[in-house]
Amino acid sequence: EAGVVQSPRYKIIEKKQPVAFWCNPISGHNTLYWYRQNLGQGPELLIRYENEEAVDDSQLPKDRFSAERLKGVDSTLKIQPAELGDSAVYLCASSSMADEQFFGPGTRLTVL
């Protein structure tokens, strides 16, 4: 069974530039999560989808961050414009009905 796929694995951009991350969850997993992990910290939830509906986006900075999960399968997280403080690892995870979440390898974003 293929795991959660994320791309790109690494991204370096100048501040004020846009950036997008892509995630393909495990087949059949209805719930998809985007997390941000700062250096030396645990992951923090940005947004959670149940199928194509964003059921919890309370921690998503909506002035510059947006996400979509068209057709309830893969998802894209976008930052526009990026700021220096957005440098972090962006993790995608998926789950079925169980509590266990399966994480992708993450995208390491560096904003210069």
Added chain:
Amino acid sequence: SQQGEEDPQALSIQEGENATMNCSYKTSINNLQWYRQNSGRGLVHLILIRSNEREKHSGRLRVTLDTSKKSSSLLITASRAADTASYFCATVNYGGSQGNLIFGKGTKLSVKP
């Protein structure tokens, strides 16, 4: 915001020794999970313990949960160099956090061969 606090922040042991990590949390929970993260494999789920359970085993892992003290411990027995990683506890509260995982800051474990 982060709910769990792992202790210690860093732990260095020799191969073959046991490693114990502790996690304290603030609010009531439905379950508590432990995850491992290393550069090679990303975040991997290790074990889940529900609020009505006190102890759970999985291979060389033993997890305890004390809801009266709002704390949990993860014991790795007979550690191996491959256990070198960061370990995170994460709590789930179906009501307060809508079932979302709230992670702590993690314990960095180094196992020396």
